[in-house]
Amino acid sequence: MAGLEDLYREIILDHYRNPRNRGELEVPPAKVAEGFNPLCGDEIQVYLMVTDGMISDIRIGGQGCSISQSSASMMSTAVVGQTPGEAREVLRSFKEMMSIHEHGLDGEASPSDQRPDPSGLGDLEALRGVVKFPVRIKCATLGWNTLDQVLGQVDG
Amino acid sequence: MAGLEDLYREIILDHYRNPRNRGELEVPPAKVAEGFNPLCGDEIQVYLMVTDGMISDIRIGGQGCSISQSSASMMSTAVVGQTPGEAREVLRSFKEMMSIHEHGLDGEASPSDQRPDPSGLGDLEALRGVVKFPVRIKCATLGWNTLDQVLGQVDG
Amino acid sequence: MTTILDVAAVKADFPLLKREVHGRPIVYLDSAATSQKPHQVLDALNRYYEEINANIHRGAYHIAEQATTAVEDSRAALARFVGAPETTEIVFAKNATEAINLVAHSWGRTNLDSGDIVLLSAMEHHANIVPWQQLAAERGVEVRWIPVGDDGHLDFSDLDRLLDGVRLVAVSAASNVLGTLPPIRWIVEAAHAVGALCLVDASQWVPHQPTDVTAWNCDFVVFTGHKMCGPTGVGVLWGRSDLLNAMPPFLGGGSMIRNVTFDGFKPAEVPARFEAGTQPIAEIIGLHAAVKYLEAIGMEAIRDHERDLTAYALQTLSERLGDDLTIHGPNTVEDRGGTLSLAYRDIHPHDLSQVLDQHGVCVRAGHHCAKPLMTILGVNATARASLYLYNDKADVDALVDALVDAGEFFAL
Amino acid sequence: MTTILDVAAVKADFPLLKREVHGRPIVYLDSAATSQKPHQVLDALNRYYEEINANIHRGAYHIAEQATTAVEDSRAALARFVGAPETTEIVFAKNATEAINLVAHSWGRTNLDSGDIVLLSAMEHHANIVPWQQLAAERGVEVRWIPVGDDGHLDFSDLDRLLDGVRLVAVSAASNVLGTLPPIRWIVEAAHAVGALCLVDASQWVPHQPTDVTAWNCDFVVFTGHKMCGPTGVGVLWGRSDLLNAMPPFLGGGSMIRNVTFDGFKPAEVPARFEAGTQPIAEIIGLHAAVKYLEAIGMEAIRDHERDLTAYALQTLSERLGDDLTIHGPNTVEDRGGTLSLAYRDIHPHDLSQVLDQHGVCVRAGHHCAKPLMTILGVNATARASLYLYNDKADVDALVDALVDAGEFFAL
Ligand SMILES: Cc1ncc(COP(=O)(O)O)c(C=O)c1O
Ligand SMILES: Cc1ncc(COP(=O)(O)O)c(C=O)c1O
DSSP: OOOHHHHSOHHHHHHHHSOTTBSOOOTTTSEEEEEEOTTTOOEEEEEEEEETTEEEEEEEEEEOOHHHHHHHHHHHHHHTTSOHHHHHHHHHHHHHHHOOOOOOTTOOOOGGGTSOOSSOOGGGGGGGGGGGSHHHHHHHHHHHHHHHHHHTTSOO | OOOHHHHSOHHHHHHHHSOTTBSOOOTTTSEEEEEEOTTTOOEEEEEEEEETTEEEEEEEEEEOOHHHHHHHHHHHHHHTTSOHHHHHHHHHHHHHHHOOOOOOTTOOOOGGGTSOOSSOOGGGGGGGGGGGSHHHHHHHHHHHHHHHHHHTTSOO | OOOOOOHHHHHHTOGGGGOEETTEEOEEOBTTTOOOOOHHHHHHHHHIIIIIOOOSSSOOSHHHHHHHHHHHHHHHHHHHHTTOSOGGGEEEESSHHHHHHHIIIIIIHHHOOTTOEEEEETTOOGGGTHHHHHHHHHHOOEEEEEOBOTTSSBOOTTHHHHHTTEEEEEEESSOTTTOBOOOHHHHHHHHHHTTOEEEEEOTTTTTTSOOOHHHHTOSEEEEEGGGTTOOSSOEEEEEOHHHHHHOOOSSOSTTSEEEEETTEEEEOOTTGGGOOSSOOHHHHHHHHHHHHHHHHHOHHHHHHHHHHHHHHHHHHHHHHHGGGEEEESOOSGGGBOSEEEEEETTOOHHHHHHHHHHTTEEOEEEOTTOHHHHHHHTOSOEEEEEOOTTOOHHHHHHHHHHHHHHHHHHHO | OOOOOOHHHHHHTOGGGGOEETTEEOEEOBTTTOOOOOHHHHHHHHHIIIIIOOOSSSOOSHHHHHHHHHHHHHHHHHHHHTTOSOGGGEEEESSHHHHHHHIIIIIIHHHOOTTOEEEEETTOOGGGTHHHHHHHHHHOOEEEEEOBOTTSSBOOTTHHHHHTTEEEEEEESSOTTTOBOOOHHHHHHHHHHTTOEEEEEOTTTTTTSOOOHHHHTOSEEEEEGGGTTOOSSOEEEEEOHHHHHHOOOSSOSTTSEEEEETTEEEEOOTTGGGOOSSOOHHHHHHHHHHHHHHHHHOHHHHHHHHHHHHHHHHHHHHHHHGGGEEEESOOSGGGBOSEEEEEETTOOHHHHHHHHHHTTEEOEEEOTTOHHHHHHHTOSOEEEEEOOTTOOHHHHHHHHHHHHHHHHHHHO
16 A cells, blocks of 8 residues: 655655746747646646757746656756757656556556666656556656657757 | 237237238328338338328338237228327327336336226227337337328328 | 435445545545445446346347336436426436537537537536537637636626627536536526527536426536436436427437438437437446435435535634635535535645545545636636535544645645 | 367356246347346446446546556556557447447548548448448438348459448448458458558457457457446447547547637547546446456357357257248358347247247347348348357257247247
């Protein structure tokens, strides 16, 4: 049985209370994409500035729950300074961590829950507990899906 | 529990084997209407000739099961020689006999099943047992609903 | 004559309410999303499958007749339950959503064209918005909105102007977010006065209050089985017979035809015309059991019980949580149902409902399929607690305790 | 490796097959209309309602998560069961009929216009006829027919000419009247060769044979839960993801949106886009239990069992009833399923099935929602006996005995 502490790790609450890289960037030169969680109405904007083939700045706008906000905040610190290709790699690893496999009716943890960290996701690992709460996965991935969209607008 | 003998009274089988007034009439001067039982595909044509305000001839065409065929045959003998108004009255009485009220899940007979004959339906009374077989009610009323249609084409 | 509802006895009828969540007894406060089911309904489903399961309207054999009769008995019971003049005015659908889509496709696409206006309230559920927006996108029908005031009531101050040129008014009898109970009879009268029809989305009304479509004098009513103690998979459209008789079919397939040839088809009579394919037979029969269950308790008793409980909730919440808590919508029980949309401090509804879940308290977090209304409230989401016949004061107390606990958790 | 089906053990799983009718054990031979349900499916329904009943995709609380997971698990299981490449290609509907209507409305009204041609077989069920005739009446789409030969097979002799200008071929994988099993893979190839898509109505296939939509290489497949040991109220559409992704929504309402504003809505991703309103949650979960049940027995074993039983039926019927009996459709088990449409002397099918009912034997009488095919057969109706995994030789014997008795009754 998953408890609150699996979901609300300290680092998550910290990013929620003190979100990193909040705000906007001027578009253009930056790019922006907007994501919705159609289930709960959360929305998020991801602003991305790529300079010399590197993510030189990223900003997060919008509203959401602690999970979507902290996940986006962590995401912003994880990808800033990376190339778009590297960011896509992190994105892929994160989404893989979030992918649910067969959950039993009794909410057992999925196999991915026990796997060691193959990807060096670092702090983002704290979000692993979200897979025990399938409904919240959409919260955790909202920012990332929006990053995916905005990355689609940049080359390389 | 209703048995076969409730449904297939001897007089019904007789009308099925020896249908009265089968055939067609020339249209015009006669009127014709066609009825379908959408559930089983049965179809029937009722030809009606009204002369001097009286049903001077009626013919039944089409195909159907013993219940729909015998019911139409009995109907034809019941209304020939009547005025359209009198035929409508028989129609009303017959449909009333056929109307199902609440049947329990265990197929108890409906109240109308026990009622004495208020209408002088005569031979048609033999069809009363059909109400114990709700699916067959559409068979029994097919000819009558078609009569209703063709009566709609005549005046008076 | 007030009937009294014995809530302990009622609660005992609902198997799910005996379960525990996270080691605590469940406190189910999400009946606006879907209600729990009494064992009487589950028994009816099992009885159907174990004794008379057969396809309907087509078999001459015994169990097929029993199944057919059971489905038609359900139709008759539903007609009585909502005060419909004719049994044939009851059309079964898979949910309220399909029922509204049926009207939008069949009546709407026959009667509405470019420039025609549909008037909705701004507190409608998406089920009563999107079908009309589809019509708008497809053929230039205009959608207009009755605004919602700060008090959570519809604002009729500009109604005359809004009604100008309107062909259909489509409103909810009870809001699934605010609990608001708009004056349906009065709205229908206003609609009819300008020659418009009125569709009432009674999804949040029929489970909680006595319903009389004849007294409402409206034209279409929809509601959904799973919110009224019935199974999932069945909804209901009631329509005035003259309207239904004039409407073309929506879904095409088996049972809705009078004849099919290589050249085309002729539709069947109403209601078969609108019931294509194998119906949700078990679900229709289960819904009948739900209606019987509700009738045995009495819709007046249910309404009174919920009103008392709502009053208790409004009072307790405000006493114990004070200004930390906002309850959206009307604040007196006279003009609201037991659906309470809450905002507690600045805790996001999703997080709130997650902490409440640890207490076994089930509330819904989200936009409740009413995004336009959310923009009026100025939020993305609310946490919604909704009461039903099986809830009691202890449930309300558990909600308040859990809210206090959530406040502490996120204040850390 | 042939798995053997233990029919006595299977029969014991089905509560309804233990009942009596008119004092005789029931002999259920109407599975083409709807199948009986094993207790495993009823148990799953009860477990859902008693333990995790909650609306899905919207609640953060525990039982809502469990219900959501259970529904998505069912989707994944169905995808595997029919060989779908992607789980998101499985769309839930209320029955096969709605699934076809979904394609006709969403894909059809986007892609077909006046003069475009839809090619159907002349043995289709009304569910796969009327939606296309509606499209024909609405926008001048032309419906063309693959004829049926005297042998009960589709007649492809003129196929090249028939395919000219065709945009969609829509055929059944198994006829619900004749038992015919048309060569789907070959038909799909022919359709694709002229740039047409192919929709397969697998309502009478999926319950009885291993299914592989990838091997068929077709574009849409529909089937219906209640014919495959599942509950009423749920059907399935499988569609190629590139097609589904390009299709607009059909029913509008909750859950199928990405966003709704006063100005309009944006649809959600596939499959949510096509699942408006509260889904048949219990039914989807019950269907999963049915899939597990069928998989545990093995679809090959079921197919082999039915083939053996059909061979036995064909032989026994002809031995004992001789020329008094006509069996419509293919007369060898290699190219037919266990659906036997019968004509016995000149006894009307309705009367036949009525007498059979007195023996506890359930067969269907009527046009089986295939009126165009009936005109080809030159009849208004047939009596149809259809076999499934729980039927045995004793059931076939009971059918023959009852037919003999009916012959005597009406010969009086
Ligand atoms: C071949 C075929 N297609 C479609 C259907 C329609 O299925 P449903 O009534 O469940 O929509 C049926 C069964 O009635 C069928 O036999
Ligand atoms: C007011 C209102 N209308 C319509 C609906 C739609 O009901 P369903 O999802 O059963 O179609 C709901 C519930 O979701 C509702 O609350």
